[in-house]
Amino acid sequence: MTQMNTNYLKLQGSYLFSTIGKKVAAYKEHHPEKKLISLGIGDVSQPLVPAVIEALHKAVDEMGQQSTFRGYGPEQGYAFLREAVAKHDYQDHQIGINPDEIFISDGAKSDVANFQELFSADTKVALQDPVYPVYLDTNVMAGRTETFSNGRFGGIVYLPCLEENHFVPQIPKEHVDIIYLCSPNNPTGTAMTREQLAVWVEYALEHKSILLYDSAYEAYITQADVVHSIYEIPGAEKVAVEFRSFSKTAGFTGTRCAYTVVPKSVRVVDPEGGKHNLHSLWLRRQTTKFNGVPYIVQRAAEAVYSPLGQTQIRQVIAGYLQNAHTILLALEKAGLTAYGGENAPYIWLKTPHGLASWDLFDRLLEEVQVVGTPGVGFGTHGEGFFRLTAFNTPEQTKEAAQRIAMLKF
């Protein structure tokens, strides 16, 4: 029989969301009269904005006309969208990123998952704990990890993000080749300041490492000292790849569009010491394995940058941030400590009296019928924390907040 890739056997089953699902289903069965509210979802609740819908309709009509029909497009994305991204997200902010350094894709998830294949099998990987699980699991699949014990894979350098260090990853003692950084962060909802990020850029320049910077929640940044792009930090263009997405910025979770910036100045080395552009490798990877994002979706993403599109998406984001504020106030009323929610749609709640994350899950479900996500599901250092999201509707969020505010611990 055909042999399997045994690295898949090493994957720690993501029981998190299935366990939550089972607990919620069991509760509903025993209490059919109770109304549950989920603050656990990582998906948006608001529809696409009118400017995007209009662009979609127009592009659909073009696809039905002989003269404007499009078949396969460029794998890296149409020039109109790459130019719009380069101008609005970089050049207008005095960042020298060019359209040909931007790769349009169907999601930040696939890009952060696929990017690791450009590096050798013995590349030393560092990632935050707690963490968005895709970074770890894709390195497990690629065979970069050793045995798993006590919640940790050998071969991976974990960067603890704790209350003591304000959830900011600290420079590791050993050398690492690639470092996944996520800011604003899922799940902690906190964001690294310019100064904190500059430390990592300096590390990468000194150690000839590469930073894989996931900024899927960039649009939620409100604080002035939090950078919107890693390329605002001098030298980052030599060591950093940036991932961004239209998912949480413009409600594209079901429409699928994102982009990755690979500056031409980022270099990797072969075993003989020859230098190569990471950009050329990614271009080769994408043109071989990916056939581009639908034309109609790219036109929809382009509309996000129109003045009307910007006004409309900013309103939606402001609504989610208002939800986050509502949740934070309720937690404060209940006497609970919480982080995040100011530059991200996530709130990282500290469990009271050292309760385990799953125990808090049970109490919230049973006492106030609010569903969240136990922090331990995102890594060992997520224990003792609980993630709430701001993506539900304002009505549901207010109702959940009122219930939480009544909790007594």
Ligand code: PLP
């Ligand atoms: N990166 C982070 C940190 C996320 O939280 C998510 C989605 O939850 C993604 C990437 C995936 O984004 P996309 O919808 O573009 O694949």
